[in-house]
Amino acid sequence: MTELSMRYFGDPVLRTVSDPIAEDKVGSAATKTLVADMLETMDAYGGVGLAANQVGVTQRVFVYDCEGDRGHIINPVWTAIDNETQTGTEGCLSIPGIGGTVTRAERVRVQGLTVDGEPVDREVTGLLARCVQHETDHLDGVMFLKHLSPEERKEAMSAIRTADWFQNA
Numbered sequence: 001m002t003e004l005s006m007r008y009f010g011d012p013v014l015r016t017v018s019d020p021i022a023e024d025k026v027g028s029a030a031t032k033t034l035v036a037d038m039l040e041t042m043d044a045y046g047g048v049g050l051a052a053n054q055v056g057v058t059q060r061v062f063v064y065d066c067e068g069d070r071g072h073i074i075n076p077v078w079t080a081i082d083n084e085t086q087t088g089t090e091g092c093l094s095i096p097g098i099g100g101t102v103t104r105a106e107r108v109r110v111q112g113l114t115v116d117g118e119p120v121d122r123e124v125t126g127l128l129a130r131c132v133q134h135e136t137d138h139l140d141g142v143m144f145l146k147h148l149s150p151e152e153r154k155e156a157m158s159a160i161r162t163a164d165w166f167q168n169a
Contacts, residue, residue, distance in 0.1 A: 001033075001040040004055035009095045009143070009160055013053050018060045018139040020075045023117075031061070032115045035072045038063045047093045049131040051138030054094050062135035066128040073112035073120050076139070078132050080105035081123060090134060090144045096165055098156050100148040104133045 007013050042050040042063055051062040063072040084106040091099040108129045112120045160166050
């Protein structure tokens with residue numbers, strides 16, 4: 001396994017809509033290696049989720065490790081189960097040290113595939129539901145900053161502009 005390089009705010013790949021992984025590529029050695037490398041990278045950076053475009057790969061896959069539930073989903077699609085929401089602080093490995101308050105669905109149904117081609121069809125809540133929504137947003141080229149209030153977004157952008165990692169990019 002290999003730790004991959006993180007892409008940071010301002011990198012165009014983070015605003016790129018990722019391509020679905022073709023069915024005949026789902027179980028390939030390349031896809032399995034990508035998922036293993038993404039898990040290692042997420043662990044190295046201390047995250048609970050990581051989308052492929054955060055490491056420069058524009059394919060629809062993300063990995064997660066939320067409260068002991070660890071895995072990945074290829075070609076994820078989610079739908080809210082009801083109108084219940086959760087509001088909490090989110091951060092992002094691609095925007096280190098910056099967080100903000102985001103409201104998301106409390107319960108979602110997520111569907112997709114594993115690297116072995118097995119179907120994923122789960123109802124998830126809490127942190128994992130937040131993670132599914134956050135990482136799928138990444139795959140759609142959307143960062144959590146879009147979900148912040150105008151005031152919080154302004155504060156976050158100001159903090160980004162003065163952050164060492166942004167200054168040195």
